Amino acid sequence: MTPQSSFMVVAPLLPGKVAALRALLATMNHCPGSIDPDNALVPFGRFDRLHFARFAILDDVTAGDIALYGVKPADFPVYLVFLGDCDGSKQTFIDDLARKAGEGLRTIFSHCEGFNPGNALGSWMLAHDTPAAAAYVNWIGRPVRQIAEERxxxxxxxxxxxxxxxxxxxxxxxxxxxxxxxxxxxxRNAGRLSLTEPEPTPLGWRIREWLHAVWVPLVLLAALPFFIVALPFLAWKLRSLETTDPEVVYRPPEAQLAKLRALEDYDVTNQFTALGSVKPGRFRRYAVVVLLGLLDYSCRHIYNRGHLTRVQTIHFARWVLLDDKQRLMFASNYDGSLDSYMDDFINKVAWGLNLVFSNGVGYPRTNWLVVEGARNEQHFKNYLRRHELPTDVWYKAYPGLTAFDLATNTRIREGLEASSASDEQVREWLKLL
Known part of the structure; x- marks a missing residue:
């Protein structure tokens, strides 16, 4: 089995470079929202282990909302982020990127502070790689090659x-x-079809996953007595904040919405990039760190076979804390329209949205962390759209395929390769074709 890795290069932009960089990134697209996979800068289509990738400029228009708490807004830099999801080691993939697309990447990163074109590109990218606080993979161990072969x-x-x-x-x-x-x-004998056997699962990855699966519950068990003692205070603190935290849930300007919509629905899958400030104070800061840690554990060890709780339309997603945990970025690749994506979460796992995102400035007010919040549908949708940022460049390795299609194609292959099957099993298998 080939496990997946993710990378996210984060670098502040030089002053006055936003417009020039946006214009440069636009040359990678056929039109806004639709990439040319063979573009001259970073031809993503030539990387056979890359699932998804994107470039986005993090220029947070909601950073001033924190003033509602009596806190002076921080002067955050505008970042360029380059993120992707790949098969195998991210270091190996970044080295491959530097070899095959070095000139284009240097041109892009020349807009960033501290970038020297003469330095080793792969090392610079790894030095600016920011790990996710939580990450979700729809099906751990399904590589791009398998997806193409099964299609x-x-x-x-x-x-x-x-x-x-x-x-x-x-x-x-x-x-x-x-x-x-x-x-x-x-x-297959004629070389017109391939069904490659899975690669051996890396031993180091197995060990790390096993240790993580065991270590986190042990830490939680050790912390349980302290949590029980502190529970009355934590409950009081939570409710006192929930009843006073300001909401910022008005509808974004139509021009902002139009700009975002122009980048959507070029494929059965869409991208989503959002950024917002974490509510001030240690309570919220610690809460979001702990809850993201629990979410990451669930994604790695429980929800790794086609569904995130009851939601089955997400390919990859990540939650990344930035600026000393003062801001949270969320990025996902999902099937369907944004409205259907939001409805899916609201109707199935609103409590899960509340657990993490209610720690964000302006989020619809919750009750005991999991109640209300995203259940206030229009307020939640306005909040999400306010924090959404344009994704300047977005790549998907298998256009036209949903997460459901990927699962179906794997079932078709398994049914074909099974040594035996009953008549009823074969009839069900044939219905998939």
């Missing part, structure tokens, strides 16, 4: 299955499956 397999099988007038597979199911298996074997 080709499904297309081939769908084109060759005998069908009746109703479009369904027609004939004895076992005979059809045997026929299709023979056709696939012939295509």
């Amino acid at each position: 080709a397999l499904r297309n081939f099988l769908s084109a060759n299955v005998p069908r009746g007038v109703d479009g369904r597979a027609n004939g004895d199911p076992q005979s059809i499956r045997k026929h299709l298996r023979n056709l696939v074997d012939a295509e």
